[in-house]
Amino acid sequence: xxxxxxxxxxxxxxxxxxxxxQSAAPVPQTAATPIAADWRPIPDDDLLVMTLxxxxxxxxxxxxxxxxxxxxxxxxxxxxHWWDRTSxxxxxxxxxxxxxxxxxxxxxxxxxVANPPAEYGMSAPEVAAQLTRADPYxxxxxxxxxxxxxxxxxxxxxxxxxxxxxxxxMVGVGRDMAPSTGSGAELYAVIGHGPRHLDRNIAxxxxxxxxxxxxxxLPRGTGDLGFYKTEGERTPILSVRLASDMPAAQRPHFDYRxxxxxxxxxxxxxxxxxxxxxxxxxxxxxDVCNVPPQVRxxx
Amino acid sequence: xxxxxxxxxxxxxxxxxxxxxQSAAPVPQTAATPIAADWRPIPDDDLLVMTLxxxxxxxxxxxxxxxxxxxxxxxxxxxxHWWDRTSxxxxxxxxxxxxxxxxxxxxxxxxxVANPPAEYGMSAPEVAAQLTRADPYxxxxxxxxxxxxxxxxxxxxxxxxxxxxxxxxMVGVGRDMAPSTGSGAELYAVIGHGPRHLDRNIAxxxxxxxxxxxxxxLPRGTGDLGFYKTEGERTPILSVRLASDMPAAQRPHFDYRxxxxxxxxxxxxxxxxxxxxxxxxxxxxxDVCNVPPQVRxxx
Numbered sequence: 001x002x003x004x005x006x007x008x009x010x011x012x013x014x015x016x017x018x019x020x021x022q023s024a025a026p027v028p029q030t031a032a033t034p035i036a037a038d039w040r041p042i043p044d045d046d047l048l049v050m051t052l053x054x055x056x057x058x059x060x061x062x063x064x065x066x067x068x069x070x071x072x073x074x075x076x077x078x079x080x081h082w083w084d085r086t087s088x089x090x091x092x093x094x095x096x097x098x099x100x101x102x103x104x105x106x107x108x109x110x111x112x113v114a115n116p117p118a119e120y121g122m123s124a125p126e127v128a129a130q131l132t133r134a135d136p137y138x139x140x141x142x143x144x145x146x147x148x149x150x151x152x153x154x155x156x157x158x159x160x161x162x163x164x165x166x167x168x169x170m171v172g173v174g175r176d177m178a179p180s181t182g183s184g185a186e187l188y189a190v191i192g193h194g195p196r197h198l199d200r201n202i203a204x205x206x207x208x209x210x211x212x213x214x215x216x217x218l219p220r221g222t223g224d225l226g227f228y229k230t231e232g233e234r235t236p237i238l239s240v241r242l243a244s245d246m247p248a249a250q251r252p253h254f255d256y257r258x259x260x261x262x263x264x265x266x267x268x269x270x271x272x273x274x275x276x277x278x279x280x281x282x283x284x285x286x287d288v289c290n291v292p293p294q295v296r297x298x299x
Numbered sequence: 300x301x302x303x304x305x306x307x308x309x310x311x312x313x314x315x316x317x318x319x320x321q322s323a324a325p326v327p328q329t330a331a332t333p334i335a336a337d338w339r340p341i342p343d344d345d346l347l348v349m350t351l352x353x354x355x356x357x358x359x360x361x362x363x364x365x366x367x368x369x370x371x372x373x374x375x376x377x378x379x380h381w382w383d384r385t386s387x388x389x390x391x392x393x394x395x396x397x398x399x400x401x402x403x404x405x406x407x408x409x410x411x412v413a414n415p416p417a418e419y420g421m422s423a424p425e426v427a428a429q430l431t432r433a434d435p436y437x438x439x440x441x442x443x444x445x446x447x448x449x450x451x452x453x454x455x456x457x458x459x460x461x462x463x464x465x466x467x468x469m470v471g472v473g474r475d476m477a478p479s480t481g482s483g484a485e486l487y488a489v490i491g492h493g494p495r496h497l498d499r500n501i502a503x504x505x506x507x508x509x510x511x512x513x514x515x516x517l518p519r520g521t522g523d524l525g526f527y528k529t530e531g532e533r534t535p536i537l538s539v540r541l542a543s544d545m546p547a548a549q550r551p552h553f554d555y556r557x558x559x560x561x562x563x564x565x566x567x568x569x570x571x572x573x574x575x576x577x578x579x580x581x582x583x584x585x586d587v588c589n590v591p592p593q594v595r596x597x598x
Contacts, residue, residue: 091516093515094468094511131435132435133433133434133435134432134433134435135432135434135586136430136432136433136571136582136585136586137584137585154580154582154583155583155584156581156582156583167492168393168491168492169393177576178578178579179579192467192492193466193467193491193492193586193588193589194492195589196582196585196586196589197570197573197578197582199582200580200582201573201577201578201579201580212393213392213518216392216515216519217390217392217517217518217519219516220516271496272435274496274500276476277476278477278500279477280477280500281419281455282455283435283436283454283455283495283498284453284455285454286496287434287435287492287493287495289492290492290493290495290496
C-alpha cells in the first residue's frame, strides 16, 4: 500500500492543481470547499488556446490587468493567426518552455506595439487573500480577488508595488536586453521551480490553466539553455486562438475560483498547515507558488 | 535577437544548474568563480546510477549524513540488484516522478530495515553559506560545507533543528501513513516547484545530479496523481548500482563544489542580486531552491 498511500498524502498537495490538467480526485468537504458562487466565468477574450501537433491543447488565461499593452499585442497576434506554423523551439529543464518564431524573421502584424511599456508591476491591487509568511522575494504574498497570485513589497525598495510572481505555469514575454520589454510574440511558460528572480524584470501575461503537460513533458533541448539543435526537434504550433474567435461550439469555458471569501482563506490555511494522517509536522506557512489558484472547466 | 538575448539573460539563472544535466555555457570570471581546490570528490559509495531503458542514465548523490539508515537500505537494495526490472510507474506533473516495484509485492532483501527511524531532520549541521532572507518554511537557509542545501528553524516550533529542503531534483522516500517512514525501496525525485511542505515529514536521501531530464520529461501519467494507467506506459529500470559496485572503467566520477569559502558566498550573492544588462531590479534575496548546489563530472 506504500504507493497508494503516499499518493493519498500527495493528493493534498496537488489534487486541485490546475496546471496539471488532470482531473482532481475526490476531496472531502471542509471549510475550504468552494460553494457554487465562488466559481466565476473567465471571459472568452482572456482565454488563449494553443494547439500543438497531435491535437495537444494548451489553454492560457490571460492577465490583461497586469500587462494591458502586452496582452493587447497577444490578442492581435492570435487574431491574425501569427503563431500558426511557428513552434516550441526551446525546452530548458527546470526552467521554461519557449515558443514563437524560431527564425526571428517573421514580421509582426499591424497594430502590434513592438516595445510596450515595462508592465512589470501592478498599481497596488487589493490582496484579497494573504499568506502568513513573507518570502525572499517579497514582504507579502497572496491572491487578487479574481484568482491571480500576487506579491507585494520588495525587500530592497520599501515600496508597496505589487506584481505577478513567476510560479509554475505562469506565462511570460521573452525580451531583448533592457530597456526592451518584448512584444509578446515570443512567449515562455515556467516548467520548473518558480524563477522568482525574474519578477519585476519581465512581463508576465498569463498562466497555463490546462495542458501544461504538453509543454513540461516535451523532450529537453540538448543545446545550451535548452534550445533544440535541429528544426526537426521543434514542436509545431498548429494554431493559437482566443476563445472569443473560435466557433461557439468549439470554445472551451473555464471558471476561476474567487478568493475574497472565507472558504478560500481556509484553503490557504490548509495549504500552510498540512494535517495527519500523512503529515506530522505542519510548516505554519507556504510559498505562494505552492498555493495554486484554482480553475475548473465548465461544460 | 530576442531569443538569443533572452537566453543570455537566462544563462545567469541556470548555466550551472546541475539538475539540468546540460553542459554549462561559458561564464565570465567573477568573485564567484570557483578555484580548483573548491571541487571535492563525491565518494563512489555515495553515487547511485540508475539506468532506464534506452540507456538513459540518472545519477543520484546520496546523503548518508541526513538519513543514514535509509541510505544504508538503499545501498543494500542496489547491491542486491533489487530495482532491476522494476519501473518508473508514476510521473505527476509539477510534483514527482516515482519508481520502484509497482506491484508492491516484491520482497525486500535481507538486511533492509523495513521501517527506519524518522530521519527527517539533522542535528544542527554547520550552515557554511547562508542566504539573506528567511522563507515561509524556515527561518534560515543555506548550505552545508559539502554542498547540500539546508533549512533550519521552523516557524511553529522555535527549535534550531535543520533539515534538507524539498528542492527540484531532491530524492525522497515514499512511505505509508505516519508513523511509517518507508524503507527506501520506493523513491521519488522532485520534478516541479519545490514541495517544501514535505520537509520534516518525509526522508530525503539524495539529489539527482545528472540525467534529471530522463525523469522530468517522461510522459505524465493520466491516472489520478500521475500514476500510469497501464503497465505498458511505465519506464523499465534496467539496473540501479552504486558506483562503488561498478567496474572501475565504467564508474562515473563527480566533484561537489565546497561552500565554505568566499567564492561560494559570492555565488550566493550573485543569485540574490541579479545584475544588468538583462536585469534591472535585483530581488535582494533568493529562495534556497533557486541557488542550486554545484557539481561537475570528473573525467
